[in-house]
Amino acid sequence: MRSVDEHLAEILATVRPLAPLELELEQTLGATLAEDVTSPVPLPPFDNSAMDGYAVRADDLAQAPVTLPVIDDVAAGSTDLRAVGPGHTVRIMTGAPVPAGADCVVPVEWTDGGTVSVTIDRRAEVGHAIRRAGEDVQAGEVVLKAGTLIGPAQLGILAGVGRRRVLARPRPRVVVIATGAELVEPGNPLVTGQIWESNSYTLTAAVREAGGEGFRAGAVGDDPAELLDRLDTALVRADAVITSGGVSMGAYEPVKEALSPLGTVKFEKVAMQPGMPQGFGVLGDDQVPIFALPGNPVSSFVSFQLFVRPALDRMRGLPAGLPATVTARTTGPLRSPSGRRSYLRGVLSDDGTVSPVHGQGSHQLAALALADALIVVPEDVTEVPAGSSVEVIRL
Numbered sequence: 001m002r003s004v005d006e007h008l009a010e011i012l013a014t015v016r017p018l019a020p021l022e023l024e025l026e027q028t029l030g031a032t033l034a035e036d037v038t039s040p041v042p043l044p045p046f047d048n049s050a051m052d053g054y055a056v057r058a059d060d061l062a063q064a065p066v067t068l069p070v071i072d073d074v075a076a077g078s079t080d081l082r083a084v085g086p087g088h089t090v091r092i093m094t095g096a097p098v099p100a101g102a103d104c105v106v107p108v109e110w111t112d113g114g115t116v117s118v119t120i121d122r123r124a125e126v127g128h129a130i131r132r133a134g135e136d137v138q139a140g141e142v143v144l145k146a147g148t149l150i151g152p153a154q155l156g157i158l159a160g161v162g163r164r165r166v167l168a169r170p171r172p173r174v175v176v177i178a179t180g181a182e183l184v185e186p187g188n189p190l191v192t193g194q195i196w197e198s199n200s201y202t203l204t205a206a207v208r209e210a211g212g213e214g215f216r217a218g219a220v221g222d223d224p225a226e227l228l229d230r231l232d233t234a235l236v237r238a239d240a241v242i243t244s245g246g247v248s249m250g251a252y253e254p255v256k257e258a259l260s261p262l263g264t265v266k267f268e269k270v271a272m273q274p275g276m277p278q279g280f281g282v283l284g285d286d287q288v289p290i291f292a293l294p295g296n297p298v299s300s301f302v303s304f305q306l307f308v309r310p311a312l313d314r315m316r317g318l319p320a321g322l323p324a325t326v327t328a329r330t331t332g333p334l335r336s337p338s339g340r341r342s343y344l345r346g347v348l349s350d351d352g353t354v355s356p357v358h359g360q361g362s363h364q365l366a367a368l369a370l371a372d373a374l375i376v377v378p379e380d381v382t383e384v385p386a387g388s389s390v391e392v393i394r395l
């Protein structure tokens with residue numbers, strides 16, 4: 001059996017970052033920048049008011065309260081500005097350019113709000129409530145570096161420096177195919193021997209959560225030819241493919257049967273629990289990575305977290321490796337098969353403890369749904385007493 005680390009190492013040695021594309025701004029959420037982005041102008045581009053109030057010379061407020069004539073009204077977006085001479089003031093709104101001559105803004109709350117003349121009650125320092133040009137970004141300054149993951153705030157600054165398109169690695173497109181003759185789409189009735197298909201829903205959602213674009217291709221039965229056909233269609237639009245089921249030792253293992261003869265996909269036993277049977281390789285001229293995950297629902301979910309998620313990180317041009325762990329104290333005893341690394345399902349608490357959920361079978365999807373953590377038990381450990389320190393992956 002190969003170790004979890006060996007299996008992941010092979011995956012990460014095979015999977016490559018996706019080629020960068022010119023993406024429209026609206027398409028960039030979750031993409032990874034592939035260029036340094038600079039601002040063509042300073043931000044803010046001009047001195048502007050931080051408050052609704054009056055632009056004035058600070059010197060004119062020395063004897064406050066003072067009453068001054070209001071010579072103009074400046075809204076945000078105004079371009080035609082009158083200079084503010086000594087003893088004058090203009091009414092100004094937040095975001096409006098500060099007219100020449102004025103050196104501070106007095107908020108309307110410090111005044112009587114007059115529009116012809118205004119009485120200002122308090123003095124203000126030079127620069128008060130003025131947002132200076134270039135205070136956020138200088139012209140030519142790099143605002144985001146290549147390799148940055150684009151979230152809402154990053155998307156905001158891209159727009160803020162006037163970009164319509166940027167060079168970025170897109171979110172990987174991942175097609176998910178469930179296999180098994182017993183599978184029925186949720187919403188349809190079951191007969192004896194059938195179960196509702198759930199893995200493709202879990203895995204597609206997991207892809208999306210991991211920053212990919214997940215597509216469900218629908219389940220196929222136990223016929224390897226049907227699977228090959230479905231894969232052909234998937235490869236047209238996929239940067240990676242995930243299958244679930246059909247990889248263990250049974251008489252009908254369509255994934256193994258369909259892919260083994262190709263010679264580009266290997267089936268291995270990985271020393272872990274759950275998730276022991278694993279297939280991985282590449283398909284087609286474009287060498288699209290395929291993850292053939294075991295069918296047990298908890299097994300496919302855990303396999304995704306350990307192997308597919310890091311591969312998606314690599315495709316996105318992000319640092320990739322096993323999920324980070326935190327240390328916690330287990331509230332209950334743990335058991336693990338000798339020679340296999342276990343990923344038991346648990347609930348983390350704020351007090352630094354983790355409680356194993358009831359139902360640790362790799363078919364127990366309801367127990368998985370209660371968990372928010374995977375408790376890692378190393379290969380050489382078979383029993384962990386309650387109260388012990390353990391490493392935990394947050395889900």
Ligand SMILES: Nc1nc2c(c(=O)[nH]1)N[C@H]1C(S)=C(S)[C@@H](COP(=O)(O)OP(=O)(O)OC[C@H]3O[C@@H](n4cnc5c(N)ncnc54)[C@H](O)[C@@H]3O)O[C@H]1N2
Binds near residue numbers: 197
């Ligand atoms: N003789 C052996 N039998 C098994 C071994 C073994 O080493 N020797 N390994 C076991 C382990 S461990 C696992 S994990 C499973 C993996 O089996 P497959 O990947 O071939 O998956 P299936 O047989 O198709 O299904 C397993 C189980 O999961 C249910 N399933 C499958 N797909 C879905 C789905 N999309 N949604 C919901 N549930 C699904 C399926 O009905 C089976 O109950 O093999 C063990 N056997």
Ligand code: MOO
Binds near residue numbers: 273277362363
């Ligand atoms: O290794 Mo299997 O994945 O236990 O159910």
